[in-house]
Amino acid sequence: MEEVEVVVAHSERATLRVGDVFLKVDADQARVDVEVEAMSLAPVPTPRLLWRKPPVLAIAAVPGRTLGRLGGPSTGSPAAWAAAGAAVRKLHDAPPPPWPxxxxxxxDALAAELDAACASLVADGLLPADLVTRNRRVAEPALRPWTPAFTHGDLQIAHVFLDGDEVTGVIDWSEAGRGDALYDLATFTLGHEEHLDDVLAGYGAAVDLDVIHAWWSLRSLLAVRWLTEHGFDPFAPGCEVDVLRSRM
Incomplete structure (x- = not known):
């Protein structure tokens, strides 16, 4: 009998694995609609949709392995990281979907959200004021106009699978939509700054590194409270708080 593996579970959604099938349970069906539509539009390998019966979405496992995870050791050759960068570029070059x-x-909305998060982190003693203030300054370049691209929206390295130097699948598309391409690049390299050059070599386009650095700080500042409240540990070695400290 196949065992049931809990991949992730919190108050918003849960993902279970049974053999080669992933069962995603999500009460927000609009979010599932986005995931299904984005997978159908994306010009990169995505999981095969097996069936959908709200609130459950069943998808097939993709072959290969990830390059690592946030807070863990990174794996893969420079060519593998470059292949991931090339796949991200292919996604960003595709016509963006109609939804954000x-x-x-x-x-403006992001700045207001960031300022509220920073004030809350300091007021509640989650992070020291100097750490928050410094990273709020680092985050400023991300708050600028951008050309809409087809973005994944949660492109952490645990969501990109490769077999050798070939991308075999990109998973978890529920945050996909029209957005800032540099957000995806920053998310993918968050906590793995040493591989940024390899990713950009595969991406094949000039990017503003200050904006990448800004997104590392901005994303981490916004994530700390949510992660803490949903059973994750942003203070673990190599994770979001260490990313913020590295900007000091």
Whole structure:
């Protein structure tokens, strides 16, 4: 009998694995609609949709392995990281979908959200004021106009699978939509700065490194409270708080 593996579970959604099938349970069916539509539009390998019966979405496992995870050791050759960068570029060059994704918030809305998060982190003693203030300054270049691209919206390295130097699948598209391409690049290299040059070599386009650095700080500042409240540990070695400290 196949065992049931809990891949991730919190108050918003849960993902279970049974053999080669992933069962995603999500009460927000609009989010599932985005995931299904984005997988159908994306010009990169995505999981095969097996069936959908709300609130459950069943998808097939993709072959290969990831390059690592946030807070863990990175694996793969420079060529593998470059292949991932090339796949990201292919996604960003595709016609953007009509809906905004996580990476599609306006600069004004994002600035207001960031300022509220920073004030809360300091007021509640989650992070020291100097750490928050420094990273708020680093985050400023991300708050600028951007050309809409087809973005994944949660492109952490645990969501990109490769077999050798070939991308075999990109998973978890629920945050996809029209957005800032540099948000995806920053998310993919968060905590793995040493591989940024390899990723950009495969991406094949000039990018503003200050904006990548800004997104590392901005994304981490916004994530700390949510992660803490949903059973994750942003203070673990190599994770979000260490990313913020590295900007000091």
């Amino acid at each position: 994704g996580r990476a599609g918030r306006s600069a």
